[in-house]
Amino acid sequence: MGAPVSLRAEGTLLHHLEMAAPGALIGAVAGLFAMGVGMMAGLPPALTGTVALALGGPLALLGAVYCVLLARDVFPVGAVAPLALYWLVGFPLARLFDSHAVAWVMGGPALREPLLSFLALQAMLSFGFTIGFLWLHERIAPHWLLRIRGHNPVAEALFQRYLVHAVHMDRRRAERRARRGRPGSPA
């Protein structure tokens, strides 16, 4: 793989912002999607904007933070469990913010059920959001990294981590094979 590359490169704020784009985009999709639909449904612009911002804003922010933390090596590449924990906290908070913001604009109660029940429901559904988020992220982010790694050292470092991870997985498999000595029965 040539000369060793730092897997956690220092970059400027701009570099990190650039890295955050895929996660922010996916997080914002929920809000932007709701906004487009709201416009088609003929909702007042103020309400449409509130729905889009109150839901899309926090999700986009959290998506962006995930990408930065991934680049900073806080999250391992491609792992589901840490991301599920992240959204287990983040998704209910985003929904709580959304409910209060819409109630503030439209009036009426923010929650239809007790706070704990509300948070428990959102926490359970966050797993579905996690899977969808990761699915889309793994689809979009690698293309984005390839595009920007030429001028962004943080992106280059993350790209190298993807490669190192792949090699590491190969090595682990080889070690397992060596430990076994001879193969067992076929799968």
Add this chain to the structure above:
Amino acid sequence: MDSSRPDPGDNPTNDPAPSGTRRPHIPSPRTPHPAESDVPAVAGVSAGDGVPVTEAPPDSEAPPDTDPTRTAQAEEERYWKAGRLEPMPIRKLPKAPPSIHILGPTVFLVALGVGMGESYMWPRLVLVFGPEIRWLFLIGVSLQAVVMLEMSRYAMATGESIFYGAARVFKPLMWFFFVTAILVYIWPGHLSAGASAFEKVTGVPWQITAVAGMLLVGVVFTLAKVIYNLLENVLSICIGLLVVGTSVVAAMVGNLSDLTSTVTGMFAFGYLPDEAMTAAWFPIIVGSIAFAGPSGMQQMWYTLHLRDKGAGMGAHIPQIRGLRHAGDQEAMPSRGFMFDTSDPEEMEKWRGWRRWVSFDAMVLFWGITMLVTVSFTVLAQSAARFDPQVAELIRAGDRDASLDAMAGAFSAAGSPVLGTVFFLFIALIGINATLGLFDSFSRGQADMTYNFVPGAKKMGMAKLYGMFLWGLIAFGIVILLFGPADGPAAILDVLAFLSAFAMGAYCVVLLLVNNLTLPRPIRPGIVSNALIAFAALFYLGALFFSLFAFGVVVG
């Protein structure tokens, strides 16, 4: 990062076999079929012993080789004889991708499988019988996951489709599926749900949307350089949006008790109210179990997607190109390939591929299907709570009225946004299913035609694919404009019967193909065989029980 095909490690069509001294696995003795007798055996190697032989008929697409070194190596060419058709040359099995991968061909099964069953039929059963009925859904989807794993076994071991495998056992079996596919899938009725939902949002008449959609699909697939890569990308984004979107909307309209009852209902094993065993509901429940996840021939088509993904020995088979790039289409080998199952390194790679596909089956297929169904069930329960009339409409079984009522309930309870979002999800499901179905049908029919219709090889795979694709589109447009979209009323029951019968039939074919044509070390174990046999008994038994006891075809 995972869309690339693995490097096969040797040339797909005319490279010499591995030059090592290991022999491929020696199978149990089997009398050779006359079709195999034209394969000359070499000294010390008897075809009658089932030992891979040398110098089988050369690939028709391979140029004559005059290099003496290569000719010498070619003399060591080894083959695996499977059934009555052309033996498979032994080639290297490529390495499985690292486990970091997120996507595989399962995206097609999810796209085809997450349809009306998940978004309408099962929510309906929950409203009628309660969430406890969902244990049957758990059984249905789990059975389909096992079927998926067994379908992948043959496709990854040989690079051949299950249709080819069926022909190796008994050629009429393959022709049965060829005819069934045409009879069942040529009708464009499947477009109506998605296009109708789009009509609700935009006001554009659904027939116009459906015709425009079909033409768009045809043009895009024609222009695509490699169809698989394009479709995997599009479907991945669509399904990602669907999963994210349904989670968000369920979070906005559902409540905790809806979700917990939906999830715990999956473990109420044995729950079956008396009403479920009546003529009115039994065929619907059995149909819902059978059609939980991919139904009809969708699992069989999955083997073709595995091949184009380059999974296992599929890496030795060229990908199908769009019609515009038909000139670049590499010659398709006239049969698949086998790897050396007596080589421990090859078997280790095989286990890597089994892990890869197991991840696809259990995490992506099973998990995503479950997630989407749970979300839609929560949505249906919420809609019934907001407006009790919705429950009555859903019970009555009018699909369009039910979807309208659910969207209306969301609009009333939250805002018009939610009703519109709901319709967009239905439209998204329709788009996924249509894209997947058009590609899968054309792929399957082209594969069978290319390999088994005399003279078809001259046309090439890309042109055959294009021919079936545009034939399907042209017929679909004519029927949408002038005929019955679901098929003539007189044969609707026959079509429903064939669709369900095909599922039982492919389980029997799987048992035969995997146990008769694969080398012993990679044949399915007793548990897999028992589960597939159970699936065959279940699909066929329920179909005929429903037919004879109630006089109704499952559906």
